[in-house]
Amino acid sequence: MIDDIKALMKERKYIITLHAKKRMDERGFSSTDLTTFIMNGDIIEEYSDSEPCPSALILGTVAGCHCHAVVALCKNHVRIITVYWPDEEKWIECKTRK
Numbered sequence: 001m002i003d004d005i006k007a008l009m010k011e012r013k014y015i016i017t018l019h020a021k022k023r024m025d026e027r028g029f030s031s032t033d034l035t036t037f038i039m040n041g042d043i044i045e046e047y048s049d050s051e052p053c054p055s056a057l058i059l060g061t062v063a064g065c066h067c068h069a070v071v072a073l074c075k076n077h078v079r080i081i082t083v084y085w086p087d088e089e090k091w092i093e094c095k096t097r098k
Helices: 002-010 018-027 031-040
Strands: 014-016 042-047 055-062 065-073 078-084
Touching: 002 031, 002 055, 002 065, 002 078, 014 018, 014 031, 018 078, 031 055, 031 065, 031 078
Parallel strands: 014 078
Antiparallel strands: 042 055, 055 065, 065 078
């Protein structure tokens, strides 16, 4: 799944949802930060039953800090659903839910 996501991202075949854009603004993510962190990130959770497209939680870094993005892998594009800084109270080393 990550290879398909990265291939579509490289081809600039992605959509950033309005929700994700709002969260990016609130959290200081630029579009470049987002694409770079997804291209260098790893999937830590997969949601294969998501509708309308399977989705995944990607762990990456922005400015040396861990961050998460939820993305959906659609037929011909990636849909960026949200981005956030993982809460230490909910995550162990940003990789595993408590």
